[in-house]
Amino acid sequence: MSLDPDLEAWLRLSLIDGLGPQSLRKLLLACGTPQDILGAGARDLGAVVPGNIVSAIRNGGAQDSALTAVTRWLADSANHVITFADSAYPQKLLEIADPPPVLYVKGRLDLLNQPGFAIVGSRNATAQGMGNAEAFAGTLSNAGLTVVSGLALGIDAAAHRGGLSGPASTLAVVGTGLDVVYPARNRDLAHRIAAQGTLISEFALGTPAVASNFPRRNRLICGLSRGVLVVEAAVSSGSLITARLAADQGREVFAIPGSIHSPLSKGCHALIKQGAKLVESAQDVLEELGGSFESPTKTPGTNDRAEEHPLLAHIGFDPVAADVLQQRSGLDAASVNSALTALELAGQIESLPGGRWQRIR
Amino acid sequence: MSLDPDLEAWLRLSLIDGLGPQSLRKLLLACGTPQDILGAGARDLGAVVPGNIVSAIRNGGAQDSALTAVTRWLADSANHVITFADSAYPQKLLEIADPPPVLYVKGRLDLLNQPGFAIVGSRNATAQGMGNAEAFAGTLSNAGLTVVSGLALGIDAAAHRGGLSGPASTLAVVGTGLDVVYPARNRDLAHRIAAQGTLISEFALGTPAVASNFPRRNRLICGLSRGVLVVEAAVSSGSLITARLAADQGREVFAIPGSIHSPLSKGCHALIKQGAKLVESAQDVLEELGGSFESPTKTPGTNDRAEEHPLLAHIGFDPVAADVLQQRSGLDAASVNSALTALELAGQIESLPGGRWQRIR
Numbered sequence: 001m002s003l004d005p006d007l008e009a010w011l012r013l014s015l016i017d018g019l020g021p022q023s024l025r026k027l028l029l030a031c032g033t034p035q036d037i038l039g040a041g042a043r044d045l046g047a048v049v050p051g052n053i054v055s056a057i058r059n060g061g062a063q064d065s066a067l068t069a070v071t072r073w074l075a076d077s078a079n080h081v082i083t084f085a086d087s088a089y090p091q092k093l094l095e096i097a098d099p100p101p102v103l104y105v106k107g108r109l110d111l112l113n114q115p116g117f118a119i120v121g122s123r124n125a126t127a128q129g130m131g132n133a134e135a136f137a138g139t140l141s142n143a144g145l146t147v148v149s150g151l152a153l154g155i156d157a158a159a160h161r162g163g164l165s166g167p168a169s170t171l172a173v174v175g176t177g178l179d180v181v182y183p184a185r186n187r188d189l190a191h192r193i194a195a196q197g198t199l200i201s202e203f204a205l206g207t208p209a210v211a212s213n214f215p216r217r218n219r220l221i222c223g224l225s226r227g228v229l230v231v232e233a234a235v236s237s238g239s240l241i242t243a244r245l246a247a248d249q250g251r252e253v254f255a256i257p258g259s260i261h262s263p264l265s266k267g268c269h270a271l272i273k274q275g276a277k278l279v280e281s282a283q284d285v286l287e288e289l290g291g292s293f294e295s296p297t298k299t300p301g302t303n304d305r306a307e308e309h310p311l312l313a314h315i316g317f318d319p320v321a322a323d324v325l326q327q328r329s330g331l332d333a334a335s336v337n338s339a340l341t342a343l344e345l346a347g348q349i350e351s352l353p354g355g356r357w358q359r360i361r
Numbered sequence: 362m363s364l365d366p367d368l369e370a371w372l373r374l375s376l377i378d379g380l381g382p383q384s385l386r387k388l389l390l391a392c393g394t395p396q397d398i399l400g401a402g403a404r405d406l407g408a409v410v411p412g413n414i415v416s417a418i419r420n421g422g423a424q425d426s427a428l429t430a431v432t433r434w435l436a437d438s439a440n441h442v443i444t445f446a447d448s449a450y451p452q453k454l455l456e457i458a459d460p461p462p463v464l465y466v467k468g469r470l471d472l473l474n475q476p477g478f479a480i481v482g483s484r485n486a487t488a489q490g491m492g493n494a495e496a497f498a499g500t501l502s503n504a505g506l507t508v509v510s511g512l513a514l515g516i517d518a519a520a521h522r523g524g525l526s527g528p529a530s531t532l533a534v535v536g537t538g539l540d541v542v543y544p545a546r547n548r549d550l551a552h553r554i555a556a557q558g559t560l561i562s563e564f565a566l567g568t569p570a571v572a573s574n575f576p577r578r579n580r581l582i583c584g585l586s587r588g589v590l591v592v593e594a595a596v597s598s599g600s601l602i603t604a605r606l607a608a609d610q611g612r613e614v615f616a617i618p619g620s621i622h623s624p625l626s627k628g629c630h631a632l633i634k635q636g637a638k639l640v641e642s643a644q645d646v647l648e649e650l651g652g653s654f655e656s657p658t659k660t661p662g663t664n665d666r667a668e669e670h671p672l673l674a675h676i677g678f679d680p681v682a683a684d685v686l687q688q689r690s691g692l693d694a695a696s697v698n699s700a701l702t703a704l705e706l707a708g709q710i711e712s713l714p715g716g717r718w719q720r721i722r
Contacts, residue, residue: 132621257618257630260493260641269618269641278633280621 003071009034010083011070012061014102015204016053021100023049027057028084028101032356033320069205073179078194080105085320087313087359088112096223096249100202104178107198111171116224117145117285118246119162120239121155121231122264129155129232129264132256134162136229139282141166145289148173148225150217151186151199155231155239160189160197169197171224175217177207215241222246226289229254229279233267240267243276252288254279311339315349315359322355364432370395371444372431373422375463376565377414382461384410388418389445389462393717394681430566434540439555441466446681448674448720449473457584457610461563465539468559472532477585478506478646479607480523481600482516482592483625490516490593490625493617495523497590500643502527506650509534509586511578512547512560516592516600521550521558530558532585536578538568576602583607587650590615590640594628601628604637613649615640672700676710676720683716 003011013024013034026048031037037045038061045054056062073079082088082103090112093099105112117140119133137147137159147163149156151172163170172193176182178201181190193199202220203213221242222228228246230253233239243253253276258265272278279285314320314328325336340357343349349357364372374385374395387409392398398406399422406415417423434440443449443464451473454460466473478501480494498508498520508524510517512533524531533554537543539562542551554560563581564574582603583589589607591614594600604614614637619626633639640646675681675689686697701718704710710718 128620128622256621257626257633257639258621259489259619260617261489265618266641269639272618272633272639278618278630278639280627280630 003067003074006033006035006085007081007083008067009038009061010085010102011067011081013037013057015062015066016056019049019053019056021098021202023053024101025099033085033324069179073205078106079178080109082109082112087315090224092116092225093220093223096219098219099223100220102202104201104203104205105198106178106200107194107196108169109198111146111169111198112200112224114146114168115144115226116148116171117289118148118221118225118228118242118251119155119159119231120149120218120221120228120242121159121233122237122239122267123152123154123156124264125154125158125232126262126264129256129258130158133158133231136231136256136282136285137162137170138165140285141168141170143282143286144168145226146171146197148221150174150214150221151182151190151193153183153185157186157189159231160193164192164196171198171200173217173220173224174199174201175203175213176209177201177203177205179205180208182209214238215245218242219245219249222249222251225251227252227254227285229256229285230268230271230276231256232258232264233271234263235266235270237267240271243271247275252277254285254288256280309339309343311336312343312348312359315343315357320357322357325357364428364435367394367396367446368442368444369428370399370422371446371463372428372442374398374418376423376427377417380410380414380417382459382563384414385462386460394446394685430540434566439467440539441470443470443473448676451585453477453586454581454584457580459580460584461581463563465562465564465566466559467539467561468555468557469530470559472507472530472559473561473585475507475529476505476587477509477532478650479509479582479586479589479603479612480516480520480592481510481579481582481589481603482520482594483598483600483628484513484515484517485625486515486519486593487623487625490617490619491519494519494592497592497617497643497646498523498531499526501646502529502531504643504647505529506587507532507558509582511535511575511582512543512551512554514544514546518547518550520592521554525553525557532559532561534578534581534585535560535562536564536574537570538562538564538566540566541569543570575599576606579603580606580610583610583612586612588613588615588646590617590646591629591632591637592617593619593625594632595624596627596631598628601632604632608636613638615646615649617641670700670704672697673704673709673720676704676718681718683718686718 027037030048031040042054045057082105084101088109119137133155141147141163146168147159147170149159151174160170181187222245228243228251230239230243246253255268255271255276257278277288311329314325322336349359351357388398391409392401403415406418443466445462449470480498494516502508502524507529508520508531510520512535521531542548583606589612591600591604607614616629616632616637618639638649672690675686683697710720712718
């Protein structure tokens with residue numbers, strides 16, 4: 001089995017050591033597709049990235065050996081690599097400052113664009129706190145919100161369990177490669193999520209647990225979500241960092257109060273003092289979010305007929321030229337052009353300089 | 362022992378059945394002093410109050426027998442009747458919509474114009490709730506805030522106990538006559554407050570515990586205070602009514618959070634959702650109130666020398682003529698006039714139409 005050439009180009013770039021999401025996005029803007037980047041001249045590349053990255057790209061990016069693991073991993077039909085170019089890419093992530101161009105996904109792809117809601121909190125949670133997390137998550141999943149969390153012990157694990165009990169299930173964003181289960185005590189839970197929900201990571205396969213990767217992971221947890229609930233958290237904890245990231249991303253922050261004598265309520269109380277919504281029940285969350293968690297592809301102004309046009313499946317969030325769309329779709333030039341016009345009028349795509357097109361939502 | 366004629370006039374009016382604070386204030390505005398009201402014609406009175414009240418006033422107001430109990434009660438030097446005309450009248454109460462013209466006071470008069478802070482909550486409080494109330498009250502009393510509450514069981518009693526432990530002590534606003542101790546289980550506490558703090562009531566001596574009087578009492582609890590802290594409260598409880606009154610009066614509302622599974626935290630959580638400040642410590646309260654709880658007579662612009670002029674002691678919050686001040690103070694007309702000018706320039710009093718004067722603060 002070999003990789004699709006487009007996907008291979010995305011991976012060869014994203015697996016270059018030292019080439020982060022921001023630089024890769026700049027290269028896409030400057031050069032076009034990943035294949036365009038791999039074919040670009042040193043001068044064009046050098047205007048965007050430093051010399052060692054230019055050399056790596058000019059040498060074809062990550063070497064064959066680095067792709068072998070991905071190819072083998074993708075042999076399991078539960079596993080996927082999703083890029084900016086895919087319509088399955090989570091649209092909510094495009095709202096954040098630093099969306100990862102490549103995501104590794106295990107499990108259901110459909111959850112990536114379901115309305116999500118993050119539940120996070122302490123690894124050393126109380127039994128009551130974990131009970132609250134699981135109960136809130138269950139109610140929210142039953143109400144159609146996919147419960148997003150970080151697969152950590154304590155509150156995260158309880159939130160995933162609750163999410164799995166409802167139809168909207170759960171989405172675990174992990175801070176390691178998807179072939180590394182961390183923490184090991186959550187192995188069974190990770191297997192259940194892979195079967196009934198979704199695990200995602202922006203980190204390459206084999207990436208071990210590294211402290212500095214967890215804050216990056218946290219920005220995706222809130223980026224994928226309509227809001228973030230902090231269930232129990234000490235002051236100066238990772239959960240408060242996630243809540244701050246969420247507020248920076250324009251996500252609503254919620255917190256569950258508790259005794260003023262409980263150290264694990266102090267983080268929640270600090271958030272409420274700073275403006276987070278105090279919630280006593282999942283119903284409070286649902287009322288606050290209102291009807292806004294219907295499927296994001298059903299926003300007002302959407303033309304359902306245009307949305308269903310098969311060409312849309314070939315247009316991602318990176319710019320693509322009409323002739324590439326002809327190749328991808330097998331349609332003739334006239335059909336592609338009329339579909340592009342219809343999709344643009346429906347607000348699904350926009351035209352860019354140079355005859356390129358990209359998805360808006 | 363007989364009553365001072367001014368005080369007797371206040372009492373004869375305030376003890377008329379059916380003549381409430383609002384009507385009495387209207388009569389004062391229309392006629393002048395209580396003695397002026399008692400001497401007014403039926404037409405002038407009839408323009409303000411209904412016929413039965415006009416008749417009662419024209420008959421000299423409350424009869425001698427009604428004053429006997431007050432005279433006997435005032436024989437105890439701890440007991441006082443304070444009216445709008447007294448400089449000891451709590452200035453904070455003049456900010457509310459319906460200040461009582463006459464207050465019965467037992468204990469320290471000086472606390473009436475100290476910065477106050479109300480702590481209220483459930484009669485059926487938890488041990489933790491009462492511990493919190495007492496601890497917060499102790500810290501606030503030590504920081505110079507007189508703890509105001511309603512002498513009910515539970516949170517109120519705990520707040521008073523905490524207030525008594527600090528120098529700013531405590532002020533109990535009761536919903537009965539001051540010669541009626543209700544509830545009886547707080548008898549010892551009431552005696553301690555009479556000795557080291559202050560009990561006040563707007564209700565005539567002998568007034569029993571009547572349900573409808575407690576909401577009226579609550580408006581004074583918050584009226585006397587810079588802010589109100591609700592420690593534990595069920596939803597639809599009297600404490601929430603007090604909090605709403607406080608907000609209507611422009612007082613800051615504070616609440617202590619607790620478990621989402623505790624019925625006695627639900628009232629506090631409801632308040633926080635509506636905008637009350639969540640507090641975890643008395644320090645939170647002090648920080649929120651800032652330096653604003655220094656003595657209210659030390660507001661900026663106050664001229665301390667003028668403030669100390671002995672004439673000020675004879676000027677209350679009802680209008681008074683210069684010749685009355687001559688009689689009260691024993692000063693000659695020239696001294697009174699120069700003192701009035703100095704006090705007006707210092708912003709302590711203002712001149713009113715008809716050559717009358719009254720205190721501003």
